[in-house]
Amino acid sequence: xxxxxxxxxxxxxxxxxxxxxxxxxxxxxxxxxxxxxxxxxxxxxxxxxxxxxxxxxxxxxxxxxxxxxxxxxxxxxxxxxxxxxxxxxxxxxxxxxxxxxxxxxxxxxxxxxxxxxxxxxxxxxxxxxxxxxxxxxxxxxxxxxxxxxxxxxxxxxxxxxxxxxxxxxxxxxxxxxxxxxxx
Numbered sequence: 001x002x003x004x005x006x007x008x009x010x011x012x013x014x015x016x017x018x019x020x021x022x023x024x025x026x027x028x029x030x031x032x033x034x035x036x037x038x039x040x041x042x043x044x045x046x047x048x049x050x051x052x053x054x055x056x057x058x059x060x061x062x063x064x065x066x067x068x069x070x071x072x073x074x075x076x077x078x079x080x081x082x083x084x085x086x087x088x089x090x091x092x093x094x095x096x097x098x099x100x101x102x103x104x105x106x107x108x109x110x111x112x113x114x115x116x117x118x119x120x121x122x123x124x125x126x127x128x129x130x131x132x133x134x135x136x137x138x139x140x141x142x143x144x145x146x147x148x149x150x151x152x153x154x155x156x157x158x159x160x161x162x163x164x165x166x167x168x169x170x171x172x173x174x175x176x177x178x179x180x181x182x183x
Contacts, residue, residue, distance in 0.1 A: 007093035
């Protein structure tokens with residue numbers, strides 16, 4: 001929990017700078033790209049975030065990596081700050097939270113969709129359109145599969161959960177039978 005508070009604080013600070021200079025979208029792309037680089041290059045990430053190595057050595061490694069990038073000066077300085085403050089391990093969380101903040105500014109909401117079977121492209125587009133009408137926002141979706149649902153789907157948008165799964169219907173039927181609603 002403490003880590004998430006710190007990640008939020010850094011993401012909000014970077015967003016504030018980005019809003020002031022109008023570059024918040026660029027910063028978000030740079031940050032996401034660097035977090036992706038760290039995920040893809042785990043050895044680099046382990047060395048750069050490991051405090052057993054001296055700060056000077058880690059700074060040199062980071063500067064070499066940043067020298068090969070076309071990131072903005074603000075992002076380069078932000079990443080150096082994370083290294084100085086021993087927060088580099090939170091880069092992925094900071095990037096994720098920053099992305100959520102920029103979505104909020106851009107009137108975009110995120111929907112997590114869980115299905116029993118893969119959704120066809122046409123069905124997903126219809127669902128996205130219906131969710132956009134429901135929320136009055138553009139909708140980014142992330143689809144996952146869970147065979148335990150048996151059929152149907154579950155949609156989560158923030159605190160809103162729309163459960164149209166067969167599993168939920170069966171559970172509801174069980175509860176009704178237990179209460180004696182069906183004689």
